[in-house]
Amino acid sequence: MARTYAGVLGYLAWVVVVLRGVKEGGATESVMLSAVVALFTLAAVGAVVGRLAAATVSESVRRQLAEEITARAGAVRSRAAG
Numbered sequence: 001m002a003r004t005y006a007g008v009l010g011y012l013a014w015v016v017v018v019l020r021g022v023k024e025g026g027a028t029e030s031v032m033l034s035a036v037v038a039l040f041t042l043a044a045v046g047a048v049v050g051r052l053a054a055a056t057v058s059e060s061v062r063r064q065l066a067e068e069i070t071a072r073a074g075a076v077r078s079r080a081a082g
Helices: 002-024 028-081
Strands: none
Touching: 002 028
8 A cells, every 4th residue: 555655646746746847837857856856755755654544444454353253252152151
C-alpha cells in the first residue's frame, strides 16, 4: 500500500508542477527541477501515509478477527454447558 500511495502522489505532484510550468511559460530546466523535487517529496509523504494506512487496516482486521473468535468460542462453551 505504501508503494502505491508513493507512486500515485509522486506522479500527481510531477504532473501538476509540469502543467503549472507550461501554463506559466516557465523555463524547461527550472520546471523539470521543480517537478522532480515535488515528485520525490510527495512520494516520501505518500510512502509514510501508505504505511500508516496499511498498519491501520491490518490492526482493524486483527481486532475484528479476535473479537469474532472470542464470540464464537463463547457460543461453543454456552452450547456445551447448556
